[in-house]
Amino acid sequence: MAEEFNTDGMLDMYLFENEQLLEQLQERVLDQKDADCFDEESINEIFRTMHTIKGSSGIMMFDNITAVSHKLEDIFYYLRESQPDNVPHLELVEHVLEVEDFISGELEKIRNGSPADGDSSGIIAGLDKFLEMIKNGGAQGGEEPPENVHVEPKQFYIAPVATSASRFYKIYINFYPETEMANVHAYKTVYALKEMAEDLLYSPEDIIADETSAQKILEDGFRILLQAQCTEEEIRNAIGIGYDIEKVDVYECKAEEFLQGFDFGEHDDEPKEVIDLESSVEEIESKAEAKEVEKAKEAPKEPAKPKMAPGDFVIKSKEPGKAKKLAKDRNKGEKASFISVNVKKMDQLMDLIGELVISESVVLQNPDLKVPGLNLDRFNKAAAQLAKISTDLQDVIMSMRMVSLSNTFQKMNRIVFDVSRKLGKEIEFEMVGEQTEVDKNIIEKISDPLMHIVRNSVDHGIEDKQTRMESGKSEKGKVILSAKTEAGKVWISVTDDGSGLDRAKILAKARKQGLLDPNKPDEAYSDKEVYQLITLPGFSTNEEVTEYSGRGVGMDVVVQNIQAIGGTLDIESTPGFGSTMSLKIPLTLAIIDGIVMETGKSSFVLETGVIKEFVRVREEMMIYEPNGDEYIMIRGECYPVLRLGRWYGLEEYQESVEDGVMLILEVEDQHVCLLVDRLIGEQEIVVKPIPSYIKKVKGLSGCTQLGDGSIALILDATGLME
Amino acid sequence: MDEANELKRMSMQYDSDDTNEKGKYMTFKSGNEYFGLAIQYVNEIIQMQEITAIPETEDYIKGLINLRGKVVPVIDVRLRFKQEPLAYNDRTCIIVINVKTATVGLIVEKIAEVVEIKEDNILPPPKIGHADKAQNKYVYGIGKVGNAVKLLLDPDKLLNDEDLSVVEQANDMSVDEEGEV
Numbered sequence: 001m002a003e004e005f006n007t008d009g010m011l012d013m014y015l016f017e018n019e020q021l022l023e024q025l026q027e028r029v030l031d032q033k034d035a036d037c038f039d040e041e042s043i044n045e046i047f048r049t050m051h052t053i054k055g056s057s058g059i060m061m062f063d064n065i066t067a068v069s070h071k072l073e074d075i076f077y078y079l080r081e082s083q084p085d086n087v088p089h090l091e092l093v094e095h096v097l098e099v100e101d102f103i104s105g106e107l108e109k110i111r112n113g114s115p116a117d118g119d120s121s122g123i124i125a126g127l128d129k130f131l132e133m134i135k136n137g138g139a140q141g142g143e144e145p146p147e148n149v150h151v152e153p154k155q156f157y158i159a160p161v162a163t164s165a166s167r168f169y170k171i172y173i174n175f176y177p178e179t180e181m182a183n184v185h186a187y188k189t190v191y192a193l194k195e196m197a198e199d200l201l202y203s204p205e206d207i208i209a210d211e212t213s214a215q216k217i218l219e220d221g222f223r224i225l226l227q228a229q230c231t232e233e234e235i236r237n238a239i240g241i242g243y244d245i246e247k248v249d250v251y252e253c254k255a256e257e258f259l260q261g262f263d264f265g266e267h268d269d270e271p272k273e274v275i276d277l278e279s280s281v282e283e284i285e286s287k288a289e290a291k292e293v294e295k296a297k298e299a300p301k302e303p304a305k306p307k308m309a310p311g312d313f314v315i316k317s318k319e320p321g322k323a324k325k326l327a328k329d330r331n332k333g334e335k336a337s338f339i340s341v342n343v344k345k346m347d348q349l350m351d352l353i354g355e356l357v358i359s360e361s362v363v364l365q366n367p368d369l370k371v372p373g374l375n376l377d378r379f380n381k382a383a384a385q386l387a388k389i390s391t392d393l394q395d396v397i398m399s400m401r402m403v404s405l406s407n408t409f410q411k412m413n414r415i416v417f418d419v420s421r422k423l424g425k426e427i428e429f430e431m432v433g434e435q436t437e438v439d440k441n442i443i444e445k446i447s448d449p450l451m452h453i454v455r456n457s458v459d460h461g462i463e464d465k466q467t468r469m470e471s472g473k474s475e476k477g478k479v480i481l482s483a484k485t486e487a488g489k490v491w492i493s494v495t496d497d498g499s500g501l502d503r504a505k506i507l508a509k510a511r512k513q514g515l516l517d518p519n520k521p522d523e524a525y526s527d528k529e530v531y532q533l534i535t536l537p538g539f540s541t542n543e544e545v546t547e548y549s550g551r552g553v554g555m556d557v558v559v560q561n562i563q564a565i566g567g568t569l570d571i572e573s574t575p576g577f578g579s580t581m582s583l584k585i586p587l588t589l590a591i592i593d594g595i596v597m598e599t600g601k602s603s604f605v606l607e608t609g610v611i612k613e614f615v616r617v618r619e620e621m622m623i624y625e626p627n628g629d630e631y632i633m634i635r636g637e638c639y640p641v642l643r644l645g646r647w648y649g650l651e652e653y654q655e656s657v658e659d660g661v662m663l664i665l666e667v668e669d670q671h672v673c674l675l676v677d678r679l680i681g682e683q684e685i686v687v688k689p690i691p692s693y694i695k696k697v698k699g700l701s702g703c704t705q706l707g708d709g710s711i712a713l714i715l716d717a718t719g720l721m722e
Numbered sequence: 723m724d725e726a727n728e729l730k731r732m733s734m735q736y737d738s739d740d741t742n743e744k745g746k747y748m749t750f751k752s753g754n755e756y757f758g759l760a761i762q763y764v765n766e767i768i769q770m771q772e773i774t775a776i777p778e779t780e781d782y783i784k785g786l787i788n789l790r791g792k793v794v795p796v797i798d799v800r801l802r803f804k805q806e807p808l809a810y811n812d813r814t815c816i817i818v819i820n821v822k823t824a825t826v827g828l829i830v831e832k833i834a835e836v837v838e839i840k841e842d843n844i845l846p847p848p849k850i851g852h853a854d855k856a857q858n859k860y861v862y863g864i865g866k867v868g869n870a871v872k873l874l875l876d877p878d879k880l881l882n883d884e885d886l887s888v889v890e891q892a893n894d895m896s897v898d899e900e901g902e903v
Contacts, residue, residue, distance in 0.1 A: 710788070
């Protein structure tokens with residue numbers, strides 16, 4: 001074609017749509033991986049997905065993607081139409097995932113602006129073989145199917161039976177020399193002729209995947225051998241007139257000439273079968289099969305796929321009586337419709353809603369209103385209405401940026417699947433609370449840490465089958481990934497029922513690496529402290545480095561990443577029973593209810609949820625330790641005291657406990673008492689992060705603007721307790 | 723006050739997309755020296771306003787200001803250069819700069835003018851004498867404007883480098899030069 005399309009907008013759409021399709025595909029496949037086989041709905045969905053990907057990739061000229069998806073589509077087409085038994089399910093699952101990985105990889109390249117140059121031939125070969133295998137009656141356990149990789153489409157081996165009405169044509173098509181992508185045009189004509197053809201050969205043959213074929217077509221012309229019952233006119237009509245086609249020559253020829261094929265050397269090495277017009281179909285078929293078996297004996301090639309090492313995973317793992325409810329009750333009617341929105345616009349919206357909240361408080365708390373004697377009843381009513389609407393607006397807008405964790409969790413699902421297979425462990429993966437929504441930013445940042453933690457569980461945590469059985473555990477290990485939101489934080493945890501962390505081993509390794517205080521004996525370390533040791537850089541109790549772990553680089557990076565978004569990592573473990581890694585991440589872009597207080601000349605805010613009580617205290621309730629620590633007795637309970645002014649080195653704060661206010665803070669089970677000068681009030685505040693230029697300060701988790709425009713620092717109770 | 727406003731207007735004239743920007747520097751005085759900052763980094767110049775202190779930060783990080791809804795950290799340039807801090811008066815201004823993604827305000831004693839300095843009038847900074855410290859090129863050049871010199875600052879280094887005492891030495895050396903001129 002002479003015009004160059006500007007495909008940029010199309011490209012974005014293409015990438016977006018296909019990435020979505022692939023994600024859905026992966027979800028569907030992983031859903032069904034434990035089943036005996038794909039159910040009808042899945043087969044249809046996978047077929048449609050591959051068909052769509054093939055089509056759009058074809059338009060975008062990504063030939064390798066098109067070729068691969070075409071192959072997979074063929075397989076599912078066959079599954080759909082012929083419904084064979086004995087399809088080796090896990091192998092099929094692997095093929096699908098392999099294709100999906102390949103396409104994802106190519107899409108990634110395209111997204112980054114590099115050419116999509118992945119070599120699909122290996123995958124295609126594997127798919128071909130798989131298709132052959134299932135067409136020939138299914139798998140033979142874990143052995144390799146004794147067939148070659150076929151290069152030519154099967155129709156050349158089983159003769160199409162010609163009738164006397166069939167006519168044979170040689171068609172030469174010449175395209176204009178400036179025609180772009182002549183191979184696509186050639187394909188167009190082939191497609192058009194397929195309808196009426198009894199048999200159709202063309203040269204060059206590989207016009208879909210081979211880009212050099214375009215060149216050959218332009219130089220040598222495109223040749224077609226057609227066996228059909230149509231007239232020359234019908235052929236010409238089918239080919240049509242195009243601005244691309246310069247000349248079409250149609251010659252009728254005799255059957256023998258047809259059989260001779262093309263005059264010049266586009267032949268493959270395999271000699272073409274002579275099309276037998278006399279024998280019956282059965283004879284021809286049996287001859288063809290005999291030929292195939294012969295071929296197999298002649299040159300047994302190495303199968304494209306490597307042999308599965310632990311053979312447990314092929315079919316034999318079908319458990320009888322497995323009534324697993326698959327497809328998680330996917331109700332057809334519930335598909336939500338989506339719009340894709342530019343993230344920048346979302347950010348703008350978020351900023352604006354933050355501004356709105358601040359402006360609202362400026363209005364509602366305006367000093368002008370504090371004129372005594374004003375009757376503000378109607379004003380207050382209206383203000384309450386305004387506040388209500390504004391709160392609703394906030395909620396909706398906040399929820400727009402929230403994305404559910406299910407995608408991330410699905411990725412983990414995939415990882416467990418991959419790693420468990422490669423290591424030969426059988427692992428059940430359970431997800432709890434994956435509909436929990438978190439801000440988009442957070443999702444991006446926790447994906448890597450989570451992956452690492454999950455990998456650790458599978459690699460280190462869960463023991464191999466033998467060990468598990470010996471210790472009386474079930475054969476299948478279990479990894480549970482759960483998420484929930486509580487108290488303004490999102491809690492994500494990975495629990496495994498493996499061997500747990502070995503305290504002694506960790507201490508020994510740490511001592512060897514000189515990470516421990518030489519004077520402190522092993523027993524003095526609490527379990528929690530010992531477990532946190534594994535997050536130190538370079539630490540690993542693996543004796544050897546495997547592909548997945550053991551280098552000791554992982555956990556410290558994980559902790560760093562988590563801390564970068566303000567979260568923490570907790571590690572709990574019971575030797576012999578398993579471990580739990582918990583991430584606690586604050587929902588930073590929050591609008592929270594807070595209590596504003598002042599100490600010295602600075603204003604601070606604390607989240608209302610963490611404050612248990614305010615008390616005015618008397619001096620006699622205080623207990624002073626000789627080392628400077630202070631405690632207070634309130635109703636029989638003893639709490640440590642933190643003087644905010646002193647701790648932060650503020651100016652002009654109240655020294656005496658009786659002049660200030662004591663707040664009792666509670667987070668999980670820990671308490672601390674905070675002494676501040678005075679309380680200002682309760683207010684809804686917009687949490688803004690402290691600009692990244694400023695390094696993290698203990699106890700501060702953000703800042704906000706108060707009604708009068710001044711800035712208040714937001715205190716983080718957990719930070720204060722440390 | 724007017725000075726600040728006028729300079730604000732002047733800097734607004736320079737559209738950040740204008741390639742003629744090259745060679746234009748916002749100059750300000752700190753201590754005995756005049757410093758220059760390439761104008762494409764300068765967002766705006768505002769009057770001194772109330773700063774909310776942040777505890778437990780470096781001494782040159784004065785705190786946060788509320789810039790039309792945005793929370794911006796401000797640093798005191800004199801403290802950053804490890805000089806004696808000066809009391810803030812009504813000439814003190816805040817230059818808001820944008821470096822990569824960070825927006826930071828610089829508290830400066832006195833704003834001077836926007837000058838144009840041609841490439842050939844920019845000389846490399848004086849060698850300090852310590853091989854490793856020579857790496858800290860926040861003063862990446864000396865710009866000659868008439869009889870005076872302006873020390874040209876690299877805002878990236880200004881914000882990110884830890885040890886800035888070298889600037890002192892640069893000050894001393896250029897004072898000598900000026901003395902000779």
